[in-house]
Amino acid sequence: MKFFLDSANLEEIKYAIKKWKIDGITTNPRHLMVAGMTVEDFAREVKELVEGTHITVSLEVNPHLEDPKEIVDQATSLASLSNNFVIKIPATESGFEALAELSSKGVKVNITLVFNLVQALQAARLGAYYISPFVGWREERGELNTDFINQIVKAVKGYGYSSQIIVAAVRSAKHFVEAALAGADIVTAGFQVYKRAFDNPYTRMGLQIFSDAWNSIYGR
C-alpha cells in the first residue's frame, strides 16, 4: 500500500519526501488556504520538489466550476504543468462528464469527495486514475467505514478497472488498518496523523527496557 501526504505545506512535503519516502501528495483548497497559496503558486513550487521522481501530486480544480467544459479547461491547464500532476475533480455529474473528456485526452484524474459505491463505479467506468473515498468525514457523521472501503475495492478491482483507490480524510492508525485489510492501493493522511501513527508507546517502553539492559552490559 502506498503512503501519500495530504498537505500543501512545502516544509511538510519536503520532510515527508526526504525522511518518509512518501509516494505521493494530495492537496485541496482548504490545505492551500492554510498554506496561504493559490493552486498556481503551489503547482509551481511543488513541481520543483517532485520532478524526475515517481511522486504524483493531486491538485484540485476550482470547486465553483459547474460547467464540465470549464472543469476540463482548468484541469488541462494544470495537468500541462507537470507529468507528475493528477487533477482532482469532484464526484458530481459535471465532474464525471469532465472526467470522460479528460480521460480521452490522457489527463490523469483523481475523483474526490466520494461517499458511495455508485460514485466510485462511475469514476472507474470513465477512467479515473485515482478514486478518493473520504472515510474521516463519514465517520464524523456516525457511519462505519470497513464495509464501505471493502465494497469499493472489491467492486472496482473485481470488474477489472485500473483506477487506484486512495483512502482519504484519514484521521488515525485505525484507518490505515481498515484500508490495508480492504486491499486499498493508497492511504493519504496529514502530517500529524503520520507522526502519531509512526509512534507507539510500546515501542518507547521497549526502547527504555533495552536501553537499561544495554547500560548494565556496557555501563552508562
Ligand code: E4P
Ligand atoms: C484527500 O485527497 C483530501 O484532500 C483530504 O483527505 C480531505 O480531507 P481532510 O482535509 O478533511 O483531511
